[in-house]
Each structure stands twice: as structure tokens, then as C-alpha cells.
Amino acid sequence: xxxxxxxxxxxxxxxxxxxxxxxxxxxxxxxxxxxxxxxxxxxxxxxxxxxxxxxxxxxxxxxxxxxxxxxxxxxxxxxxxxxxxxxxxxxxxxxxxxxxxxxxxxxxxxxxxxxxxxxxxxxxxxxxxxxxxxxxxxxxxxxxxxxxxxxxxxxxxxxxxxxxxxxxxxxxxxxxxxxxxxxxxxxxxxxxxxxxxxxxxxxxxxxxxxxxxxxxxxxxxxxxxxxxxxxxxxxxxxxxxxxxxxxxxxxxxxxxxxxxxxxxxxxxxxxxxxxxxxxxxxxxxxxxxxxxxxxxxxxxxxxxxxxxxxxxxxxxxxxxxxxxxxxxxxxxxx
Numbered sequence: 001x002x003x004x005x006x007x008x009x010x011x012x013x014x015x016x017x018x019x020x021x022x023x024x025x026x027x028x029x030x031x032x033x034x035x036x037x038x039x040x041x042x043x044x045x046x047x048x049x050x051x052x053x054x055x056x057x058x059x060x061x062x063x064x065x066x067x068x069x070x071x072x073x074x075x076x077x078x079x080x081x082x083x084x085x086x087x088x089x090x091x092x093x094x095x096x097x098x099x100x101x102x103x104x105x106x107x108x109x110x111x112x113x114x115x116x117x118x119x120x121x122x123x124x125x126x127x128x129x130x131x132x133x134x135x136x137x138x139x140x141x142x143x144x145x146x147x148x149x150x151x152x153x154x155x156x157x158x159x160x161x162x163x164x165x166x167x168x169x170x171x172x173x174x175x176x177x178x179x180x181x182x183x184x185x186x187x188x189x190x191x192x193x194x195x196x197x198x199x200x201x202x203x204x205x206x207x208x209x210x211x212x213x214x215x216x217x218x219x220x221x222x223x224x225x226x227x228x229x230x231x232x233x234x235x236x237x238x239x240x241x242x243x244x245x246x247x248x249x250x251x252x253x254x255x256x257x258x259x260x261x262x263x264x265x266x267x268x269x270x271x272x273x274x275x276x277x278x279x280x281x282x283x284x285x286x287x288x289x290x291x292x293x294x295x296x297x298x299x300x301x302x303x304x305x306x307x308x309x310x311x312x313x314x315x316x317x318x319x320x321x322x323x324x325x326x327x328x329x330x331x332x333x334x
Contacts, residue, residue, distance in 0.1 A: 003056055007071055009086055010079050017069020021055050026087055039080035093132045164203035172210040175199050179214040179237020193217050195237060
């Protein structure tokens with residue numbers, strides 16, 4: 001595409017470059033070459049932006065001028081994401097049911113569905129229009145799924161789960177496996193607690209590869225509208241995740257956890273069962289949440305505390321041996 005056409009499509013302002021420059025693709029700031037578009041949103045890449053070989057760079061509205069052509073945007077990162085959408089259209093899957101798929105006679109599937117090889121759709125399932133189910137997807141009986149559902153290979157939706165519109169399940173996702181519930185008998189053995197309650201997923205949710213969202217014994221496990229779940233995440237039975245929350249890779253929520261709207265749980269965060277994390281809170285990597293977290297808080301560590309307090313802990317930690325020696329010396333001198 002010509003640079004002026006890209007600027008028009010992205011609704012950004014072109015500076016310091018020819019509108020007729022041909023752009024053939026996109027790349028990172030340090031890897032981009034002639035004919036490619038890149039972006040800079042992190043200040044640490046400002047020097048790279050000045051020396052990049054890219055033909056054009058998406059920058060912030062107040063970013064200093066650089067030799068390359070600039071597309072000035074309010075949010076360079078989001079604008080780059082939209083530019084990627086222009087150059088990389090998603091694959092299209094034609095409507096139809098593969099000969100190896102098994103679709104129960106009572107299943108009701110909307111128009112324009114693509115049902116791939118070895119897909120299994122059980123009895124009394126409802127799926128809306130424009131669904132794409134790729135190879136080996138399994139939908140258990142009684143599931144209810146909205147429009148524009150996309151399930152990559154080997155995704156599974158268990159019995160009676162309910163899924164909204166525009167939901168994307170990546171490879172190996174399991175929605176509605178049994179929650180981890182066992183009661184100890186008098187003999188010290190584990191008695192399985194039935195987990196019949198469904199998982200309910202709102203609109204515009206994406207669950208990435210090999211993540212599991214468990215069903216509950218009572219109530220529901222709920223994932224709010226717009227939630228994004230990274231790879232290898234575990235959402236325990238009866239948990240509620242609020243709208244537009246982000247659960248990064250290897251996050252683990254124990255049963256009956258409540259996560260507020262727009263919460264960000266970064267990599268390897270663990271949350272103890274029955275804890276509440278308030279709206280807009282952020283929990284930094286590898287933190288352990290053992291108590292309720294207030295709305296808007298930024299917490300770190302295990303157990304998680306206010307991030308500024310944790311920074312003080314971290315600064316003191318390498319000095320602990322010297323502090324201990326000083327304390328022992330002080331006692332001996334007494």
C-alpha cells in the first residue's frame with residue numbers, strides 16, 4: 001500500500017515523508033528495512049527510531065522528529081496493531097461440514113458455519129451464525145454458544161456451558177472441566193464432589209492455548225465480557241472474572257476467587273480461594289495474593305503487598321546478611 005493510503009486507513013497524520021512511498025509489510029523497530037512500517041511507543045527505543053532503516057515509523061503525537069517518515073498517532077501501539085490487521089487478513093474458512101465430523105441430529109447450528117475434520121457436536125447443542133470449528137473440536141451436550149464463535153483445533157466446551165458472541169478459543173482450551181473439589185472421609189480418603197454447574201463466558205472473550213476454566217459444584221464460574229486469558233491459565237471452580245480483565249500466562253485462580261473489572265494479573269500470579277481483587281488493580285509477576293486487594297491497587301510479592309513497600313523489601317533483601325552480622329556483633333559487644 002502507498003503510505004498515504006495507510007495513513008488514511010489508520011486516521012493518522014503523515015509527516016516528513018512521501019505520500020507515494022510503497023509499504024510492503026511491517027516489522028519491529030530494530031529489524032525493519034526499506035519498504036517496511038514500524039512503530040515506537042516505549043521511550044527506550046527512541047534511539048532505535050532515529051537509526052531505523054524502516055521507510056516509516058508510527059510515533060506519538062509529541063515524539064521528536066526523526067529522519068524516517070512519521071505517522072503521528074495518539075496511541076502508536078494500538079495503531080500498529082490496526083496496521084497489522086490491514087496487512088494480515090485472517091484466514092477464511094468456507095461454510096460446510098467435513099465428512100468426518102459427527103454432528104448430532106438435535107444440534108442446532110447457525111448459518112455459514114465451518115465444521116472441520118473430526119469435530120464432534122453432541123446432542124442439544126446450540127451454536128450461532130458464522131461459527132468456525134477446526135479439527136478435533138468437541139462440544140458436549142447442552143452447550144449454548146453465540147455468533148461468530150471460533151475454536152481452534154482440540155478446543156473443548158463441556159456440557160451445559162454457555163458462551164457469548166465473538167468468542168475465540170485457541171488450541172487445547174478446556175471450558176467446563178470438573179472443578180477440583182474433594183471432601184475427606186473419616187478414613188482419610190478423598191470423596192469427589194460433583195461439579196454440575198456450568199461455565200458462563202461473556203461476549204468478546206479470548207482464551208489462549210491450553211488454558212482451563214473449571215465448572216463448579218454450585219453457582220457458576222463466570223468470565224465477563226472482553227476478558228483476555230493467556231496461555232496455561234487455570235481459573236478455578238466458582239470464580240468470577242470481571243469485564244476487560246487480563247490474566248497473563250500461568251496465572252492460577254483458586255476456587256471462588258473474585259476478580260474485578262479491568263484487573264491485570266501478570267505472569268505466574270496466584271490467587272488464594274475466596275479472595276477478591278478490586279477493579280483496576282494490577283498484580284505484578286510471580287506475586288501471591290493471599291488477602292483481598294483494594295480497587296486500583298498496585299501490589300507485588302508473596303504475600304502481595306503495596307508495590308512501593310515491596311520495593312523497599314527488595315532493596316533491603318541483599319543487605320540482610322550484613323545487617324544480621326551487625327546485629328550479632330552489637331549483641332556480643334553488650
